[in-house]
Amino acid sequence: MLNQKNIYWISTILLFSSLILTGIFYFVFYDTLVLYFKNYGYPTYIIYPLAIAKIIGSIEIYIIKIHL
Numbered sequence: 001m002l003n004q005k006n007i008y009w010i011s012t013i014l015l016f017s018s019l020i021l022t023g024i025f026y027f028v029f030y031d032t033l034v035l036y037f038k039n040y041g042y043p044t045y046i047i048y049p050l051a052i053a054k055i056i057g058s059i060e061i062y063i064i065k066i067h068l
Contacts, residue, residue: 012062019058026051 002010026033026047037044 016058016062019054019061023051023054023058026054 030047033047034044037047
């Protein structure tokens with residue numbers, strides 16, 4: 001049976017990995033994202049900063065969780 005600490009760490013790792021993967025997908029599927037961003041009316045120059053912010057933010061969340 002899983003206790004609360006195991007459930008906490010499983011959910012944290014799932015969040016961490018999903019944010020890292022979406023950040024990497026922003027770099028890999030740039031051309032597809034340009035189409036989506038243009039359709040929604042967002043500027044395309046924010047794709048790379050968004051990807052970097054997702055990756056750095058998820059790493060920061062993980063580091064903070066380790067030190068708690």
